[in-house]
Amino acid sequence: PTLGMNEEYTLRVGPDAPIDLTASTRHGLNRGLETLLQVIRALVDIGVRGRRDTVTSYRAGQWPGRSSSGSSVTLAITDRPRFKWRGILVDSARHFTPVPLLARILKEMAHVKLNVLHWHLTDAVAFPLDLLDPSLQRLPVRDAKAPDERYSADAVAYVVELASNL
Incomplete structure (x- = not known):
């Protein structure tokens, strides 16, 4: 997603409508699906381990439907990021990070x-990138400890494509 993209979503779960997830963008939909998976994992955890110390305290058998008191069990979440930039740094120039990782x-x-x-x-310390352009191939591959500690153009393209689809 781009930094200015709308990632807002609304998620509703209840006894009358199993699941209603709305978003104006694909990335908003992805964020809502992640929240739904987190809710499901919490409910499964409660049901499997009998835990009642989480934010939701419904047993798996009560969802969706009625609580032990007979009232409807519902969930309504409207969420959007507070900050546009939410990320991390991976320094593969100094510490090679395999593509699967x-x-x-x-x-x-x-x-x-x-x-x-x-x-x-x-960076100036390391250049573990295999370049396809013949005019750029004279740039040294610095600080690559082994041939498998370099990134091919295909590997970089894969990482970029995966990132854009999440």
């Missing part, structure tokens, strides 16, 4: 609704 970081960022990955890929 970068993918996992991106997926976890989406789970907690972070939207900016500052990927510090190159």
